[in-house]
Amino acid sequence: MRITTYRELQSRDQLLPLFQHVFWWPFNPKEFEKTIKADPRLKNSPVGYAALEKKRLVGFVGVMDIATLTLPGLAEDVGGIWGVVTDPAHARKGIFKALMQRSHAYFEEKGYRFSLLNTGKSLIAYAFYQKLGYRDVTVYPSAYKIIKKPKKSLTKKDRKTKLDWSRVLKIFTEATQDRAGFVIRDASYRKMLETRKRIQSDKCIVTDKGYALLKEDKGNVTVQEIIASTKEEMSKLITQIEDEATKIVIAEAVLDRDLQSAYLSQGFMILEDSYDVLMYKPLTNEGFTEVYGNKFYAAATDYF
Numbered sequence: 001m002r003i004t005t006y007r008e009l010q011s012r013d014q015l016l017p018l019f020q021h022v023f024w025w026p027f028n029p030k031e032f033e034k035t036i037k038a039d040p041r042l043k044n045s046p047v048g049y050a051a052l053e054k055k056r057l058v059g060f061v062g063v064m065d066i067a068t069l070t071l072p073g074l075a076e077d078v079g080g081i082w083g084v085v086t087d088p089a090h091a092r093k094g095i096f097k098a099l100m101q102r103s104h105a106y107f108e109e110k111g112y113r114f115s116l117l118n119t120g121k122s123l124i125a126y127a128f129y130q131k132l133g134y135r136d137v138t139v140y141p142s143a144y145k146i147i148k149k150p151k152k153s154l155t156k157k158d159r160k161t162k163l164d165w166s167r168v169l170k171i172f173t174e175a176t177q178d179r180a181g182f183v184i185r186d187a188s189y190r191k192m193l194e195t196r197k198r199i200q201s202d203k204c205i206v207t208d209k210g211y212a213l214l215k216e217d218k219g220n221v222t223v224q225e226i227i228a229s230t231k232e233e234m235s236k237l238i239t240q241i242e243d244e245a246t247k248i249v250i251a252e253a254v255l256d257r258d259l260q261s262a263y264l265s266q267g268f269m270i271l272e273d274s275y276d277v278l279m280y281k282p283l284t285n286e287g288f289t290e291v292y293g294n295k296f297y298a299a300a301t302d303y304f
């Protein structure tokens with residue numbers, strides 16, 4: 001088996017069957033090039049490691065460099081693992097293990113203290129990650145509501161707004177000033193969200209005291225993040241989202257307790273636990289909670 005970086009990889013097209021098969025991701029290297037350029041987490045990374053067996057791509061592990069803020073308020077990059085897959089015809093030959101080792105070596109070369117990843121507790125990979133020393137950071141609670149509007153109000157308002165990103169950043173920075181985790185954002189963060197189609201700028205709502213980052217698909221609205229300074233403002237934003245949605249509202253990664261109770265009091269169904277889980281592995285002797293506390297900030301917009 002030969003291991004090469006994504007950047008050196010000649011046969012990138014061979015990732016399509018693997019990514020489509022396991023992540024339902026119709027991977028197109030040309031399109032992905034735009035994501036690499038737009039995503040600060042990929043921009044300077046090898047993007048990942050590929051395992052080749054007689055020129056055939058048989059496994060992949062993606063790597064990124066993710067900006068975090070530690071408890072003392074210092075910026076610190078960590079490693080991020082994504083896109084982990086082994087060709088099923090080559091499973092159980094140690095490909096995943098070798099690629100993970102190579103990825104951790106990259107993070108160590110960069111001096112990172114932690115490697116992070118998102119996975120599902122229902123996947124066999126979860127146990128392998130634990131074997132490699134990964135531990136849970138957080139699960140992702142979520143909220144759901146089916147919109148049942150009286151017939152006469154079914155005419156959908158088509159609100160087109162310009163997203164005031166500097167206002168969003170200001171509100172976010174104020175709300176997360178005591179928080180550690182994925183709280184470092186700038187203009188490039190918005191570009192990443194738009195390129196990855198995580199948000200639709202013209203659907204997002206920004207008020208004086210808060211905002212909601214949203215995307216819509218066939219009348220179903222997904223809330224990627226709500227940030228507001230008061231619980232009242234959270235409820236107002238939720239009401240506005242409900243007013244504009246025609247079918248279903250899905251809120252992902254509702255980690256904030258106040259926000260959870262705001263959803264609950266507006267009749268949303270809550271899943272407090274999830275199979276999706278953010279995990280970390282220490283690459284040095286440092287403890288994760290000593291560095292980040294026990295309320296690591298992560299939103300659905302940070303998902304990788």
Ligand SMILES: CC(C)(COP(=O)(O)OP(=O)(O)OC[C@H]1O[C@@H](n2cnc3c(N)ncnc32)[C@H](O)[C@@H]1OP(=O)(O)O)[C@@H](O)C(=O)NCCC(=O)NCCS
Pocket residue numbers: 022059084085086087090091092093094095096097098118119120123124125128131
């Ligand atoms: C998870 C996955 C990448 C593992 O790849 P792999 O190349 O087969 O894994 P390896 O051969 O390197 O095995 C790693 C460890 O898992 C064990 N293992 C592998 N397949 C296993 C299975 N089906 N059941 C139980 N253990 C298994 C191996 O024994 C090894 O542990 P050990 O060396 O300590 O004994 C592969 O199953 C896969 O692509 N799954 C679908 C995609 C996926 O879930 N990706 C992760 C998303 S976060």
